[in-house]
Amino acid sequence: MTLLPLPIHTMAKSPPFLSLQILTTFLTFFYLFHPSMPKTVETKALLEFKNQLQDPLNYLDSWKDSESPCHFTGVSCDLNTGQVTEISLDNKSLSGVLSPSISLLQSLTSLVLPSNLISGKIPVQLGNCTNLKVLNLTGNQMSGSLPDLSSLTNLEILDLSENYFVGGFPTWVASLNGLISLGLGQNDYEEGEIPESLGNLKNLTWIFLGGSNLRGEIPESIFELTALQTLDISGNQISGNFPKSISKLQNLIKIELFQNNLTGELPRELADLTLLQEIDISSNQMFGNLPPEVGNLKNLTVFQLYKNNFSGELPPGFGDLHHLKSFSIYRNSFSGEFIENFGRFSPLNLIDISENKFSGGFPKFLCENGNLQYLLALDNNFSGELADNYAKCKSLERLRINQNHLSGKISDGLWALPNAKLMDLSDNEFTGGISPQIGSSIGLDELILGNNKFSGELPLEIGKLTQLERLQLSNNNFSGRIPSEIGNLKQLSSLHLEANSFTGPIPIDLGQCDRLVDLNLALNSLSGNIPNTISQMSSLNSLNLSGNELKGSIPKNLQKLKVSSIDLSKNQLSGRVPLFLLTMGGDKAFLGNKGLCIDESSSSEVNSGLAICSRQHFNQRFTGNKLVMFCIILSGLVVILGCLLLVSYWNFKFGESDMENNIKWGTETDPRWKIESFHPMEFNADEICNLDEDNLIGCGGTGKVYRLDLKKDVGTVAVKQLWTGNGVKVSPTEIEILGKIRHKNVLKLYASLTKGGSSFLVFEYMANGNLFEALHREIKGGQLELDWFQRYRIALGAAKGLAYLHHDCFPPIIHRDVKSTNILLDDDYEPKIADFGVAKVAEESPEGSEASCFAGTHGYIAPELAYSLKVSEKSDVYSFGVVLLELVTGRRPIEDEYGEGKDMVYWFSTDLYDHKNALKVLDPKVVSDLVQDDMIKVLKVATLCTTKLPNLRPTMKDVVKMLVDAEPYTFRSPGSTETNGKAFL
Template identity: 75%
Template sequence: MPLTVETEALLEFKNQLEDPLNYLDSWKKDSDSPCGFLGVSCDPNTGLVTEISLDNKNLSGSLSPSISMLQSVTSLVLPSNSISGEIPWELNNCTNLRVLNLTGNNMNGSLPDLSGLRSLEILDISENYFSGGFPNWVANLTQLVSLGLGDNDYDEGEIPESLGNLKNLTWLFLAGSNLRGEIPESIFELSALGTLDICRNNISGNFPKSISKLQSLWKIELYQNNLTGELPVELADLSLLQEIDISMNQMFGKLPEQIGNLKNLTVFQLYENNFSGELPLGFGDFRHLKSFSIYRNSFSGQVPENFGRFSPLTTIDISENQFSGGFPKFLCATGNLQFLLALENNFSGELADNYGECKSLERLRINQNNLSGKIPDRLWALPSAKMIDFSDNEFSGGISPIIGISTSLNELVLSNNRLSGKLPMELGKLTQLERLHLSNNEFSGEIPSEIGYLNQLSSLHLEENSFTGKIPGELRQCVRLVDLNLALNSLSGIIPNAISQINSLNSLNLSRNELEGSIPENLQKLKLSSIDLSKNQLTGKIPVYLLSMGGDQAFVGNKGLCIDGSSETASISGFAVCSRNSLHKRFIGNKRVIFCIILAALIVILGGLLLVSYRNFKHSEATEMENDLKWDKKTNHNWKLESFHPMELDAEEICNLDEEKLIGSGGTGKVYRLDLKKGVGTVAVKQLWNGNRVKVLATEMNTLGKIRHKNILKLYACLLRGGSSFLVFEYMENGNVFQALHREIKAGEVELDWYKRYRIALGAAKGLAYLHHDCPRPIIHRDIKSTNILLDENYEPKIADFGVAKIAEGFSSQRESETSCFAGTHGYIAPELAYTLDVTEKSDVYSFGVVLLELVTGKSPIEDEYGEGKDLVYWVSTHLNTLEDVLKILDNKIVSNSIPDGMIKVLKIATLCTIKLPNLRPSMKDVVKMLVDAEPHTFTSPSKHGKKETVLV
């Protein structure tokens, strides 16, 4: 039986798709009708295909133009897949199409003009990689009700005035679209608009007063732009408004009192601006508010007395302002509050007793205020709390024994208060505790031995108190302890040898106590980077390694200490010698001197030989440079200049670099920040070491110079003259992922929350997937690592450093000298490279898996705690037996009850990427798909596009 036109069209559509999970098995040639195909719907009267819906089916490949043969199709819905390629222009023939949803794929190229789809009501092509100019033609689709164009790679441009033609629009999503300039007035004529989302762009100008015309508006997303000016009183006219986020702009001034009349608000966010003054009193009457985030502004005065009393608040962050007066009493009045963050203000007085009933609290930070009095007893017993931080206040009283109920605690920070009394033994019940900071208080008595039960503890600070008695030997059970500080107390007895058994210990401070006896010799076995035993009553010999590592100041004030006279530090140390040197020891010392003289002579001889060889090499290198670098040369003051992006550059300015602007140095050269004088912006300039010029220049030019992808670093130009070589890149303000992971905004506060880490993981995965699957000739990076993933001002990731990259196709035909070159970084190198140089895309997948592990755990690829010769992949593999073990390896600095599920999903992806056998690892396309499914929905507003609802400090 001959195939119908529609069956033939659908089978051709299927043929251009990859279907690894076999969802399209029902699409067969011998079917009587396509109406039985999975995801296909037909008109019951005519039998013609009307809908194709294949949401989240793990499909890849491309869209076939055959779809244009389905003349009656009204709905084409293919979101959350991995489909790539361009939209076929033939789609214009589907004139009955009312719904086109391609969001969340890997589609690219310039968008074809689809003005022929005049019946279209829903168009969503967001979250792809479409490039070229902004699609102004959408203004011709006047029946549109829902329009999503955001999160693509359009050229920088303005919002077209013609979008005002779309009078039926109720949903407009233009986030992350490289838009600049002001919002055109025509947008405010769209009277039916309910959602206006233009976040993450470069929109400038004052917040538009005309927004009050949009009387149907219930959601405004304008965060992360360049808006300035004050919040207009006209905003209060939007009586249906439920959510507003104008965070991360440059707005200032007081909030109009009338804003308190927006009684339907559920989300109110304007953090990281310059607002000042008091909050409108009407905020105390809100009945629906769930999320309130205004941190990093300059608000002052008292918080309205009834704030939160009638609202189902789950999150409030008023940190880093200048609020004063009593601490608000009713933030948890409805019993839903999970995150209470009010650090760095001027609140005074006591905490209300009713906070002890807030059993829902997960994160409580009211540090750096002027709060006083006793902490309510019941506030010590919060069963869901992960973090309690009362530090830098004036609290008094003690820690209640009922703290043993708070068994979920990861961090307890009480430093710099007036707390007193003995520590309760119930602290030993907090087995999830990782940070216990009680420094600079008035605690007394002995350190409870029950602290030894805290086998997750990594940081213990009890300094500047009045503790007495011995250091408990049970500390040996704190096998993860990295930082131990017991200084400035009245501890006595000896330094227990048990401390030498804490193999993870990195920093030890026992100074200014009354400790006696000798320093345990076994302390030398620990890989300490910091030690201070000064001002005690210690006697005996200072172990040589500890003296050389800590210096004199680590041991001063111990009159009974001495040093071994044979030590190299004897001549410069201020300590007495324990005993005279024996003849044997002097002989050993003389042997060392003779050895050093012989070694120095050998170095001089070898240096001379290398100099001769180097001069010969430089002569041949100059010729090789001219042969290897095949480019179209422009001249700029005798420099050879190759530009890859339209950008005016002055070679002399590029190449006269100031050492004060040095921002990095690595194996291929030094990197400088340069603010171009002609106002075209800031760039990063890499000056290559001479030995790397040929290979690095040629490789980076042939890869970065041709790539256009938002998650791949832009190479603007290459410059060459004589022995000098420079590469000009876009400047990445936030450095690299490794730096950002380990930077602290302030003590104990990390820069990257889980939302940022997830977006970094997804963006980097999309960039790497582009290299592997969407370049005309697939590219293997060969050195994927967290330091080669750079972050722009919005923490958008970009893969960088293509100096050792290779083309996948025809790899074996490349010169032997190239293919035999080992590339990669210890800790990221795939295990198969130990026995083969046959590099494939799966080697990059393994390295990327290590980066995912870094993002999830907060750890480095190589750390001493993993064991000799072990790495992060091995360490994680030993913690996957139970859910309890898995939760322990999640980065405790960011984890909370609301996000482990998403973190665990990414952890699973990482373990798949780091499977030992390459053929069992997923492709990067599959990784992108899995990461999309791991989106941290609990961190988002109801928006389908996963917009961040708040930053959890």
């Protein structure tokens, strides 16, 4: 109510009314200023706000009913009224939902909750906080359609970016005329154009609409926002030529238009923006020469236009800039000699001119001011020597000048860069040796020198590079012994020394590099024996020692290794080849060793061109001693006759009992077979075990798989014959566990049969083979066999199968070899997880279980397994993430395009800096407007699953939930509520 002062004459003439007036004034004062009244309302509102949130850091502990809201952490009040005016909780790991009770804070002017994990919708009631000037909810996990908040007419800052809001683009913001800062980007709005009405916001200085599913051209009204300093419409589908009208925005400091569909040439008018500091128009379809005037933008600090089709020479003005820090123009067609003075006067920090056609001498002054950290100039036509002044570039961290025509020696100082992490000089014509000063580069992660003319011995100081993960020196002229100091490189995962002139033995100390995944010493002149210590490399996946002068036998303990590739050919080795290694490498891996042979029993398992050991030994031992031969044969006949008599007696004595035992299987089986049945089924052991090679349908690391049509109308089954050898046996405990598994997305194990060293597993037969084959099979018309809807169904089913193994089995089962070839498909393309040959029962430990051996397949192996045998469910999650990438991209886990030693995860994470570029990786043979968004959702799940740190990966239960949310719209039943599919991020 409003109290007005009464005239003096009225007050004098009306004492009763005066009393009423005084009382009313007192009550109003009491209501407005008594400390308990507003505090009660606002305290309850804030406590309800707190109750809807999870606070793992206990940041809101001070929010108590007994305290004034003004004492709450993150809360500010008006000094006069005591009412709450601001809530600021930036990056406090808060989750939960935003309570509507916030609308009771009528004096609230600022609500700042960025960089948390808050989910759910924005409550409509927030529109009642009409005094709000700042609303910042960026970087959360909020979803749903945005409510109309046009009632918040006092807003100056509105930032709802980096959430998962859906629905139409919020056109109501155009009525908020007081806005200075507007952030709506990185959400999942329906596809649409930029509203012309945004041109009404004349006070805007900052606008961020990146990643908002916007298409079409930028409306002319945007170029009337003359106060604008930052324009960011990146990561959309904006088309048309680069707008010349941008020159109207004379106050522009920053332009972000990367990852769109812009075409045409860069207009000369851009040079009119004299205040411009940053411009990024990368990943578009622009072409032509750069206008010379662009080089005169004296305030430039960031210039990026990589992944376009620009050509010609660079404007010479770039060489005179004094503020340039970042310059990235890779993957264009620029040519000619590079600007001589580039970097001479600027604090250059990053330059990437890779994958162009620059020629002539390499620029000398890129590190003139000592700030350069990243120098990337690979795949050009530079020639001549590298200037000595780079030896003084102590700030340099990444140096990639590979794939050029550079020559000459590398100065000692360049080998000794103290902050270098990556040095790639490969595919040039460099000469000379590696300086002993390389021992000063103690932070080096990768040293790549392959395909040059380097020579001399490796310095012993290379053993000081204890952080080194990759050492690639192949195809050079290095000589001398491999220094034993390499054994100090405990982080090393890849060692390539092939095609050099190394001599002497393989150092025993190399076995200390127990994180090595890839070891190649081929095509040298190494001698001596293969050291037993190689078996200590528990992570080794690929071993190549071919083309040397190695002697002696193959160490038996190499069978401990679970390599997927091995090559010991063209040496001077002798003795038996272990069957397991022969199975993994094939006979080509051992050819060219005249002294090697295989057991006669092994020759039936593997088609080999190697000699038979038993035949050679028989000829050598007995040709000269007929008497001994006769005695042995006679003794053998006596023993055989005795055994036959004993067996006959045994059968006569116990035959009736055996028959009774066989009846329970529904058939008469050989009592020597130990049979365990897990599902009702009639079969004959001889029928199972007499397999026809014509019915072979698969061969893997644990055995061969055959298709078998059983008699008695049982139907078709798949029979796996396990390789012989301790390394591939499935323990009785594991058989028992697998037999108890009951899930429609896990392959059904009918029975197991064992006798002596032979083991057979009988599984249900899957008519459509495995997922890898189905992904790459074509049906009529060149169309792929699997469309997106089938792929999604397979992804969800396989995820449910793995979730069952991880969460519903006790103890949990870790598969350890999840890959597309181990996901089988039945007649209806229902997926089933298969091949538990290396599966492990998880231990009750938060750190995971210690595996006895390395398992997995290159391209699917979680990065932590390169340095640890600690396996956990999260290793399976990583591998499943790779499968999801296969489903979304249609690519294989390993392709030449990814680069040597690289896989699909590396390619995806480095080639795509964020999800804005995701459209480019979707399988073009199945993507369409109908399923494009759904494929993106699954791609994001794959990204989470393949996170480098295991603890940041979701559980398989979470993966199932995320995939359910990513269900294609076509799959949803009529009337169901559409989910955004990204609330999990």
